[in-house]
Amino acid sequence: MRANALAAVAVAALLMVGGVGGIVQPSAANTGLSAAQASLPPTDSYVIEQGESCHPIEPLSTDGTVESFYDYRNHETHPEDVERMYSSYGTEHLQEDDTSLLFLHEGTDGMSLVMVHDRLDGDTEGGAATFDIVGLPTEAEWVVQDDLYDGETNMATWDSGDGWASASWIWSDARTDGGAIQGGLNDQFAVTIQPAFNEDADHYDNEDLYDPEFHGDGEIEDWEVLSGDVDAPDRTALSLEEPVTIRTGTCDGPSVTYDRTDDSTTASIEGASTDDRVTLQPTAGTADGVTFETVELTGIEDSGSVTFEDRQPDDLPAAPPEVDSLSSLTITGDSIQDAPATVTFSVEAALLEEHGLESEDLALYAAEDGEWVEAETTVSDESGTTYQFTAEVDSLASVTVAEQQPSESESAIPGFEIGIAVAAIALLTALWAVRSRNQQQ
Known part of the structure; x- marks a missing residue:
């Protein structure tokens, strides 16, 4: 057999090994990077949308965790000689009377979604609110819960499920309520908050509570999203009645x-x-x-x-x-x-x-x-x-x-691909032997 004929047979055999259920070479199609993933927009810009309005926002950044920034205090978390009005002490400089705050926090533990209702030691009668938060990444969870402790006086209720989390709060005068969610927010996300304030909140007239009149006559009058400097952030007013979506991207991109x-x-x-x-x-x-x-x-x-x-x-x-x-x-x-x-x-x-x-x-x-x-x-x-x-x-x-189901092109003969590989090696060996003899002649 001539050398070039042997080469052709050997190459054909090797191609069969690569194409029949055998070795698959890396390519753009099987390296795990799809075209969509390769061209995804950056995840370091954020917007808030409500109705037809869209505003770019920036996270409030600190050099600590969201728990330390929120600084929630109750009788289970702080000793008696420390003020503990069952409220957020770390966000006092941001709080306003009869106002609910919403913002992203970026700290040593990553990105978090934070909400704070009302003002500690403020001129307020209390209030009630319910948030249903949908579209959360699977790993997202409540990491701050204001309030959550043992005892009948704890009247906040918390829930979560597949891609969502909810909370219903009721608070008395001069105190706050709220919480923070973390997990999966360092990548792309779009999270929608369905709000219910005041008489629309679940606990406003809930007779099953220890004290359904805990909120007195207090009401949330304003809802604001905070952006930028943690000490003096920009404030954008939101409607109390409409859902809002916070997401990565820009206002030029599609909304979800x-x-x-x-x-x-x-x-x-x-x-x-x-x-x-x-x-x-x-x-x-x-x-x-x-x-x-x-x-x-x-x-x-x-x-x-x-x-x-x-x-x-x-x-x-x-x-x-x-x-x-x-x-x-x-x-x-x-x-x-x-x-x-x-x-x-x-x-x-x-x-x-x-x-x-x-x-x-x-x-x-x-x-x-x-x-x-x-x-x-x-x-x-x-x-x-x-x-x-x-x-x-x-x-x-x-x-x-x-x-996976076997494809029609895969061999049904056990060891078929191995046999082809052995034959290809043998043919290559024969090819080199023929070439050696020709060179000696």
Whole structure:
């Protein structure tokens, strides 16, 4: 056999090894960086939106944690010889009578969302307020709770769930209430606060409380967002009746507003162009150990809405044929069906071990024409206990996480790829032998 013929056979064999369920070389498609992720806008600018109004804001920055900045004091946190009016002492210089404050705090523990109602030792009769905060990252949680302590006199109530947190406060004269949320706010986010002040608050006439008249005749009259210098911030007035959204980005970018029911979260998008990349916070999914973290959309023109539900889609089987689904997310929407999307989700290593799977065995499947279709899925990060994945889908649809199914191009013969590799090496060896003989002749 001539040397060039042997070379052609050897190269063909090596190509078969690389193309038939074998070695996959790194490329832009499988390194874990999607086009959407590579061109996401910066996360160091922030705005607040309410209705048609949008204002850039800056976090109030300190060299401590948000807990130390807020400095909440009660009988469980401070000794008797320290003032402890069940209020925020660290924000006294910001507080105003009958005014609720909202701002971002940036400190040694990262970014936090902070709210403070009324004024310590001020000329106020007390008040009542309820906040429902939706669109929160999965790791977000209350880290300051004013008030939270044991005893019947504690009348604030706190709650949280999949992508949301809420609080209802009632306070007496010359005191404050409020809190701070932290977790996931160092990256892209959009968080909507649905407010209820005064007679609209849950505890205003709550006869189940120890003292439903605790607030006296006090009312919140103003709601302000603070921005800039921590000692003398800019103040922007907000309506007491309308929801507000604080998000990363600029006022030129698309806006996202969240609302929720007992079993779903809806994201409403406004002012988008087809080139904009819109990051949404989905609900977590149907099972522990798997978390749907973000959904990045492109191709939206002007407006649209997306609803996320932690359940199996009604019109699809629970998983692709012959495999078990680890978690599913039902996605429905208006004007977003043809929007390409990048779905980011994480899976705990313990869950993979429980199912006898490796990270490379998983794939995201998207609903398409009543069937599950495998999406291009890559491992984008790992921590030792958790793997993060990104998947590209051609249009936004319900998704499920499951084991990859063998493709039609993969060999059904055990050891087939190894045999091809051995043959290729043998051919290359023969090629070099022929060349050596030709050189000697």
